[in-house]
Amino acid sequence: MKKITVLAGDGIGPEIMASAIAVLQATASNYEQNFQFNNQLFGGAGIEASGRALPEATLQACYDADAILLGAIGGAIGSPWEKAKQTPEQGLLALRKALNLFANIRPICVPDALLPLSPVKEAIVKGTDFIVVRELTSGIYFGEPRQLQETKAYDTCRYTETEIARIAHKAFQLAQTRRKKVTSVDKANVLATSKLWRKVVTDVAKDYPDCTLEHQLVDSCAMRIVQQPTDFDVIVTENLFGDILSDEASVLPGTLGVLPSASHSENGVSLYEPIHGSAPDIAGKNCANPASMILSAALMLRQSFQEEKMAQSIEDAVFAVMNEGVVTPDLGGNAKTDEFTAAVIKKMQS
Ligand code: NAD
Ligand code: IPM
Ligand code: MN
Known part of the structure; x- marks a missing residue:
């Protein structure tokens, strides 16, 4: 049983987190894995509940976890959260510091499936x-x-x-x-x-x-x-x-919506999050690209749980689906967040 502390956060955070968890849940049994998800308040959601972006219970749940998944935090410019005693961004920095997450790994790849969608010429981006x-x-x-x-x-x-x-x-x-x-x-x-x-x-x-x-x-x-x-x-x-x-x-890949990251300390728990933010401009519309969060979950499987095959199968499914033209609006398509997620799950099970 792997204990995963889930910080869905704000804006598109909860939408893309739902996608990543659905993918993990749909495929766990194929790999004899068992995940226990522990949802905690963080960011604006923490401020609404307790006045602080990083409530004590959330920090404790992070210390206790085998890995942490984070969606995104933060409000639009002018959000009332900017006046909180601890803003969402301060909460994020406090979490990184508390867990000593000094090494942030941000892979930048342009798989062939994304070449036609990149705004940069194929001859330049191919092989990135x-x-x-x-x-x-x-x-x-x-x-x-x-x-x-x-x-x-x-x-x-x-x-x-x-x-x-x-x-x-x-x-x-x-x-x-x-x-x-x-x-x-x-x-x-x-x-x-x-x-x-x-x-x-x-x-x-x-x-x-x-x-x-x-x-x-x-x-x-x-x-x-x-x-x-x-x-x-x-x-x-x-x-x-x-x-x-x-x-x-x-x-290079054409959107922030496909870039995951992993943050590590010397020996402690690691945190996995997209590199982008809470995208208030598209929040609540079921149109965010969940690939960044799904691929962050794949990094968690590989780097925290040594589940290389499961990680690879998720990554393959994400790019195979994109290759078939199922893409969200940030990449010029019209797939909804949940449609893209369902297509990834179907691909993994086919
Ligand atoms: P942002 O990354 O949220 O958005 C930048 C642009 O990229 C927007 O047009 C957005 O719609 C688009 N975008 C981002 N992720 C997307 C996705 N998955 N699918 C489709 N489009 C996507 O940056 P911003 O607008 O400058 O910041 C918004 C808020 O996010 C701020 O409050 C900021 O502090 C916060 N932020 C949080 C994190 C984090 O939680 N780690 C990271 C960056 C920014
Ligand atoms: C990121 C974000 C954060 C940062 C902000 C929200 C504090 O931009 O995770 O890239 O600057 O580190
Ligand atoms: Mn950033």
Whole structure:
């Protein structure tokens, strides 16, 4: 029995979470798996119930779980949640910090099924398969001091050698299982934290002589991601750059709605979530693409439960269904969220 804490969250979160759970439930018995889902309030839903985005009971349920599935949190611009004692975004950051989820793995793939749907020319995107390894518990998201005043505001970007080294090791270890190339992305021509980042990553690389390391500045990397995406194998970068570059990379498959992620600590529980947000503009319409959440569940099966075959069969079914033209509106189709989900389940059972 695997205990999964489920944080459906806000906006499209509950809709796409329902899809992922339906897929897991429909196929569990084929793989002699048994899941126990423990739903907990998080984000705006937590604020509505208790005034806080990350209620104590939710955090406890996360500590107690074998894995965590998260939909998305957050409201539209101007949402009353922005005035809460703990906003949805602060709740998310607090959860990542509490669980020490420093390594955020964001795979960016363009399977052949998606080639005709990509806004980028096929000759450029074909074969795209890289991973953004995003540092998730430090940098400007967490640095102190920070202050917002009436006429001035500041944030602090901080990194320690230890924080950089541990994420760099993750990136090289991942590269060793792949094409053995690491691109470290920074702004070392300007930022002190980036100068340290570059030095530490260069030192860590000496432990991995089978891998190559290149450094690239974040601005030109942003361009190269859409111009030569097949150049990349593993990109390792700090918290804010990783956030932005991975959303940019969603242009390659054509939508944020197909990109999953996994967040890991040294030894504790891992969390799996799409890279996108709560998409308030399409929430409640049964038209969100649930692939990002279904594929996040597949990553959970592979990385937390070593269920490689089950994970692969889910991934295959998702892309086979898309290949047959069953796609949601973000990819130019007219399939509803629940129709797409039903098609994936049917494909897995056929
Ligand atoms: P967003 O990722 O929610 O949406 C960006 C665009 O992508 C929107 O047009 C949306 O409709 C579309 N989109 C996203 N996911 C989709 C899907 N599965 N299917 C189809 N279309 C999809 O970004 P945003 O609008 O800037 O932010 C909305 C809220 O989400 C904010 O409150 C933000 O703080 C929050 N957010 C949360 C997370 C998270 O929970 N991890 C991540 C990012 C943003
Ligand atoms: C993400 C989101 C979060 C981040 C926000 C909601 C705090 O954009 O998970 O990518 O910036 O990390
Ligand atoms: Mn983001």
